[in-house]
Structure formats: structure tokens, C-alpha cells
Amino acid sequence: MSAPSDTAAQAHESDWLDHAIRAGLVAYGVVHLLVGWLALQLAFGEKEDSASNAGALHYLAQQPLGEALVWMVAIGMFLLVLWRLLEFGFGYREESDDAKRWRKRATSLGKAVLYGAIGWSAVQTVTGSGGGQGGTDSTTSKLMDLPGGQLIVGAVGLAVIAYGGVLVWRGWKEKFREHLDSEGQTGKDGSVYVTLGKAGYIAKGIAIAIVGGLFVYAAVTHDPDKSGGLDQALQTVREQPFGQVLLTIIALGIACYGAFCFARAKHLSR
Known part of the structure; x- marks a missing residue:
């Protein structure tokens, strides 16, 4: 029977994680496209929502099938969190320099926090639990x-x-x-x-x-x-x-x- 750490390490190298990462990157791309759109509106004085990740999610939620799309963004972000956490725990083993390996792992952990914040913001947007501004x-x-x-x-x-x-x-x-x-x-x-x-x-x-x-x-x-x-x-x-x-x-x-x-x-x- 495999140890949990062995199972997690195998998951980090698996094909299914590649598919999960791709889905998350698409969701991340959608958020940035919307932020860019809102920033362009701001440039021309026609802003509908704040030009930020939260504003982009709110804007997306107002569109047809918006809530379903925001849920998809949330899932995508949490898939990226999973990737970065596995990377933090089991990635960069090929690095011979311990300091460099742990620096890269710390970067992965920071990105996991960033993705998690966007994912949580998406959940708050779709559930209406943002708690105000x-x-x-x-x-x-x-x-x-x-x-x-x-x-x-x-x-x-x-x-x-x-x-x-x-x-x-x-x-x-x-x-x-x-x-x-x-x-x-x-x-x-x-x-x-x-x-x-x-x-x-x-x-x-x-x-x-x-x-x-x-x-x-x-x-x-x-x-x-x-x-x-x-x-x-x-x-x-x-x-x-x-x-x-x-x-x-x-x-x-x-x-x-x-x-x-x-x-x-x-x-x-x-």
C-alpha cells in the first residue's frame, strides 16, 4: 500500500493534473481578459465595475449564464491551487541547490495563495457572501x-x-x-x-x-x-x-x- 506522500508525488507527475492545470489556466485567462476590458472602459470613462479581479468576477456574474461561469472560474482557480501545493510539496526535485529548490517551492506556495484568493472571491461573488466593500x-x-x-x-x-x-x-x-x-x-x-x-x-x-x-x-x-x-x-x-x-x-x-x-x-x- 502506497504512503500518502507517494500518492501525492505520483499525482504531481500525472496526466490528469496537466488537464486540471489547463482548465485552471483558461479560467485565469478569462479573469485577465475581463480585467483588461474593465480597465479599457475606465480609460474611456465608461466603467461598469472595478478594474480588478473581484470586479471582473462581478461583471462576469451579470452576463447570461454568468453564475455558472463564475463557478467554473472558482473551480479552475482551486485546481491551480492544488497544482501549486503539489509543486510546493514535491516539485523541483531535480534542483541540486537546496536554497534554489526551496525558493522555487516558496514561490509556488505564494502563487497557491494568490489563486486561492481569486477562487474564494469567485465563490463569494456567486453566493453573495462578499460582506460588502x-x-x-x-x-x-x-x-x-x-x-x-x-x-x-x-x-x-x-x-x-x-x-x-x-x-x-x-x-x-x-x-x-x-x-x-x-x-x-x-x-x-x-x-x-x-x-x-x-x-x-x-x-x-x-x-x-x-x-x-x-x-x-x-x-x-x-x-x-x-x-x-x-x-x-x-x-x-x-x-x-x-x-x-x-x-x-x-x-x-x-x-x-x-x-x-x-x-x-x-x-x-x-
Whole structure:
């Protein structure tokens, strides 16, 4: 009889997990396409929902068969959580450097938390249990009230900026190619996929870095109202000189990231 750890390790290498990952990536792509669409609406002053993951899910729920689609997104996100948790527990065994292996596993755990947050948001959207619009600023306010809260908020902001910077770097250097099989990187289709990935990673990284910047600004000014999520970050872009043009470019880039998720699902390499 196999030990539970052996069974989990086998699951991590199984074909069925590949199918689960593909389904999750499609769901993740749908969310990003909708965020891009809402950001584009914001750029032209016609916003229907907040340009964020939660706003995208709410927007999707209002469409025909919307609740069923949101449930599908939730399931897809939780499948990605399962993948990343298995990766955290049993992945990267080929790495000879222990520090590098555990760094990659920690990254997988962080992504599991991210996917889980989107999946939980989808469940709340479809069940109506969101509990109102507490908002990022209320969370920041609670952090500010903790001992050393101002430093905590600043550190969170810097970490978010760093994550955004990593995405921009991965996009510019085309490090995302490792997520595509050889067929997905060659020929005319491969060129399109790589272009989508490059635009998507850079745009998403810039947007996330702006979110981090808002946290740092909130920490420096000791004003939690200055912090905000993706929607507020994009509104900040909109308010700058040439903001409409910049926000349009970012919106299209986020949509490109969503399209790249579809390409990654088709040409999965892990």
C-alpha cells in the first residue's frame, strides 16, 4: 500500500493534473481578459465595475449564464491551487541547490495563495457572501493600527513593487518561454504567443508595481486611504498626463496576459 506522500508525488507527475492545470489556466485567462476590458472602459470613462479581479468576477456574474461561469472560474482557480501545493510539496526535485529548490517551492506556495484568493472571491461573488466593500484601504488601516504598522505597510508595498518588477523583467527577458512547449515557441503561432506574453507580463508588472507604490505612499503619509488595489492604481494612471493613452496600453497588455494564459494552456510545459 502506497504512503500518502507517494500518492501525492505520483499525482504531481500525472496526466490528469496537466488537464486540471489547463482548465485552471483558461479560467485565469478569462479573469485577465475581463480585467483588461474593465480597465479599457475606465480609460474611456465608461466603467461598469472595478478594474480588478473581484470586479471582473462581478461583471462576469451579470452576463447570461454568468453564475455558472463564475463557478467554473472558482473551480479552475482551486485546481491551480492544488497544482501549486503539489509543486510546493514535491516539485523541483531535480534542483541540486537546496536554497534554489526551496525558493522555487516558496514561490509556488505564494502563487497557491494568490489563486486561492481569486477562487474564494469567485465563490463569494456567486453566493453573495462578499460582506460588502471593505476595500484595500480598510485592510491597510488595520495594519497601520498594529505595533510598527507603518513599517509593515511600507514593507508590503516594497514587496509588491518587487513582484511587479520581477514580472516586468520576466516579460522583457522572455523568461515566460519556459511555460510553453517547443511547438508553442516556434513558427508564426509561436511568435504571436511570445509577443502576447511579453506585452502581458510587462503590463501586468507595471500595474502591480503601481499598487505597491500606493501602499508605500500610504505608509509614508500614514494615511491608509492613499493605498488601494488594482482599480485605484489604474485610476491613478488615468489621472496622469497622457493617462488615457497609458491606461489603454496597460489595459491591452493585461488582456494580452489573459490571451497568453490560453496559449500556455494549449502548449503547457511544466
